[in-house]
Amino acid sequence: MAEITIESISKSFSGVKAVDNVSLTIHDGEFMVLLGPSGCGKTTLLRLIAGFDLPDAGRISIGDRDVTVSPPGRRDIAMVFQSYALFPHLRVFDNVAFGLRMHHVAREEVTSRVREAAELMGIDAFLNRYPTQLSGGQRQRVAVARALVMRPSVILMDEPLSNLDALLRLQMRAELKHLLQDIKTTTVYVTHDQVEALSMGDRTAVMRDGAILQCASPMEVYDRPGDVFVATFIGNPPMNIVRGVARDSTVAVEGVEVRLPEASNFPAAAEVTVGIRAENIEVHSEPHHGALPATVAVIEPLGSHLLLTLAAGAETIKASVRTDFPVKRGDSVWLELREGSVRLLGAVTESARST
Ligand code: ATP
Numbered sequence: 001m002a003e004i005t006i007e008s009i010s011k012s013f014s015g016v017k018a019v020d021n022v023s024l025t026i027h028d029g030e031f032m033v034l035l036g037p038s039g040c041g042k043t044t045l046l047r048l049i050a051g052f053d054l055p056d057a058g059r060i061s062i063g064d065r066d067v068t069v070s071p072p073g074r075r076d077i078a079m080v081f082q083s084y085a086l087f088p089h090l091r092v093f094d095n096v097a098f099g100l101r102m103h104h105v106a107r108e109e110v111t112s113r114v115r116e117a118a119e120l121m122g123i124d125a126f127l128n129r130y131p132t133q134l135s136g137g138q139r140q141r142v143a144v145a146r147a148l149v150m151r152p153s154v155i156l157m158d159e160p161l162s163n164l165d166a167l168l169r170l171q172m173r174a175e176l177k178h179l180l181q182d183i184k185t186t187t188v189y190v191t192h193d194q195v196e197a198l199s200m201g202d203r204t205a206v207m208r209d210g211a212i213l214q215c216a217s218p219m220e221v222y223d224r225p226g227d228v229f230v231a232t233f234i235g236n237p238p239m240n241i242v243r244g245v246a247r248d249s250t251v252a253v254e255g256v257e258v259r260l261p262e263a264s265n266f267p268a269a270a271e272v273t274v275g276i277r278a279e280n281i282e283v284h285s286e287p288h289h290g291a292l293p294a295t296v297a298v299i300e301p302l303g304s305h306l307l308l309t310l311a312a313g314a315e316t317i318k319a320s321v322r323t324d325f326p327v328k329r330g331d332s333v334w335l336e337l338r339e340g341s342v343r344l345l346g347a348v349t350e351s352a353r354s355t
Contacts, residue, residue: 002063002076002153002186003028004049009058011044018044019055020210029184031177033201035191037233041210042190046156049188051075062154075154078147082159084139086131086146092118093127096146103150117149120179137168144176148183155180157189161196173199194234198222206230223277228345231275237307240281242315243348244274251344253337254313256292261340271348280341281319283308284334285326291334292317296327310335 004026011019019041026032034042047053049060051072060068067075078099086095093114100110118124121141131139140160147155160176161169177200180187191197197204198218205215206229214226225231231239244251246266250259251274266272284291294317298309305320308327312335319335321327 003061004154004186004188005059005061006045006049007059007061009045009048009055009060011048011053011055017210019048021058022210022212023058024205024212024215026186026188029186031180031187031189031200031202033189033191033197033204034207035194035197035204035233036207037192040207042192042207043158044210045207046079046158046188046190049154050077050079050156076152077154077156078150078152080143080147080155080157080160082162084131084143084160084163086139086142088131091128091130092123092134092142095131095142096127096149099146099150113149113151114145117145120148121145136164137172140164140172144179153186155185155187157187159191160189162191162193169196176200195236198234206233208233223341224343225275225345228273228275231343231345235277237278237318239275239277239343240315240317241345242274242276242312242317244272244344246270246272246344251342254292254315256290258290258337258342259339260342260344264344266344266347273345273348275343275345276317276337276341278307278318278320280338281317282336282338283310283319283321283325283327284336285331286334288334288336291336294333294335296329296331296333299327299329308333 006022006024009019009022022045034045036042048055051070054069059066062075096114096117097110100113118127121144123138123141123145126134126138161172164172173196201218203215204218204221205212206221208229214221214230221230222234228241232241242253244253246264247268249263250257251272253274292312294310294312296308297311300307306323306325308319308321310317310319
């Protein structure tokens with residue numbers, strides 16, 4: 001069992017709370033992504049799990065072992081860094097073998113385990129090369145092979161794909177996911193790339209200011225974000241955020257009543273923040289019952305669809321339509337917010353009300 005249990009962990013650096021009272025359980029064999037903007041504390045949380053930093057408060061267990069203050073070498077973890085951290089003076093074989101030799105593993109076993117990991121990562125043809133003789137993607141594979149060869153209980157990855165160009169990143173994303181699904185090792189993966197987080201993780205923990213705002217499956221954080229920050233951090237374009245007035249199982253946006261998937265807990269007439277994804281807005285060229293009148297401000301052709309920016313009263317809303325949708329700038333259209341996909345994200349605060 002390599003379940004990771006993080007209980008009320010905090011870590012400050014000169015008064016800055018990098019990780020603030022975080023609790024999280026990462027199940028045995030799970031692929032957990034830590035996602036958030038720069039400086040939100042993802043790397044610090046990963047380093048606390050790894051043992052490179054020690055927490056000011058709280059407890060971390062791996063399996064049934066309390067590792068809160070254990071040195072990294074005693075935690076049965078392997079880490080893949082953004083920089084790959086390969087030894088430039090060692091050939092690929094020796095880079096991959098390094099950890100095994102440090103653990104005094106017998107020579108024949110080192111050879112067979114390095115070859116097995118190299119085959120798995122498709123780098124067996126490069127074992128005699130030096131890291132400088134490899135492409136970025138190949139170096140990245142060596143770094144993963146070096147982690148896998150240790151057969152750790154837990155693999156920690158800190159932005160392992162961020163040094164690759166866009167196309168290679170896409171390819172490696174699928175490869176890594178495939179591989180990690182096969183070996184079923186508990187994995188914690190740090191990224192600020194929301195597409196990577198959604199596509200790779202079993203669950204995604206969205207962080208901000210040292211705290212976890214929401215931890216759920218990719219579809220859940222995309223479709224049912226817990227708050228406005230998650231709604232706008234995840235998805236491209238971000239979720240539309242508009243103001244509404246709640247009334248039991250409907251919400252009025254710009255005076256037009258829209259049915260909610262379920263009755264809300266907000267008091268009648270409460271001002272609320274409403275979230276709706278661009279793809280969940282049906283755009284009509286003619287007036288439509290229950291649809292918001294709007295004017296087309298911007299049309300962006302994005303290959304597979306058109307992204308429209310629309311002015312609906314005081315609100316600016318983005319909606320996507322098929323590329324053959326007849327539309328030009330300045331047209332009047334009617335926006336039907338699809339029932340079942342309208343989300344109430346919270347009450348409008350005093351500060352938001354005054355803006
Ligand atoms: P990035 O995506 O930019 O790497 P991150 O989400 O991983 O960001 P952290 O590196 O964990 O964020 O940093 C969280 C906060 O803690 C930041 O404000 C950072 O400046 C601060 N911090 C992290 N490490 C240290 C350190 N060793 N000394 C001082 N402050 C630190």
